[in-house]
């Protein structure tokens with residue numbers, strides 16, 4: 013486990029990811045509503061504002077720039093998966109790994125994708141594929157929206173009705189792994205508002221920071237920026253010589 017940086021007083025991390033597991037989803041997805049502070053959110057957004065180069069960009073720099081490493085990565089690696097974690101860093105293969113990337117090839121995320129979603133913007137249902145270690149950590153900034161989870165029908169075609177919806181609030185961390193990574197697709201609808209939000213329709217309702225703000229069942233979207241942290245399994249030497257920032261195609 014990485015030594016945790018000093019934690020702002022407003023942030024109270026769970027004792028383990030198991031404490032924030034989204035119980036209605038296949039194993040496993042985790043949601044931490046207050047993962048970063050408003051000041052940290054502002055500071056990261058400020059870094060992504062000035063340059064169009066940074067938008068929709070894969071950051072492939074080793075190590076990641078400080079503003080993407082701290083506080084997100086260090087805080088993420090300080091949380092054990094379960095309370096029974098052994099704390100020795102490598103994990104014991106029994107689900108008691110010290111953190112969610114303990115068994116990934118690089119032991120930590122090495123890429124960050126920065127996406128911006130103004131209202132009416134989404135991303136088509138897709139799987140993330142074999143290029144990554146199957147753990148996806150998404151920090152949301154600026155606004156809330158729903159990530160939809162889809163499954164394929166028997167004939168392989170996409171069932172257009174999502175099987176689950178996960179509401180992501182600003183400053184939250186969502187982690188998806190396991191079957192959710194490999195068996196299901198995920199996407200974001202290009203709509204101006206998420207509707208029909210309730211305990212019955214939102215998988216992580218019980219873990220939201222402020223479910224009362226969605227009590228009318230509506231989330232009017234503003235611009236949401238996401239930071240998606242993953243461990244890319246094969247890192248090309250050429251890529252690392254080209255420089256730290258690569259525009260996403």
Ligand SMILES: O=C(O)CCC(=O)C(=O)O
Nearest residue numbers: 125127135140150238240
């Ligand atoms: O921005 C998000 O929350 C989702 C991004 C996504 O689906 C992806 O990078 O594969």
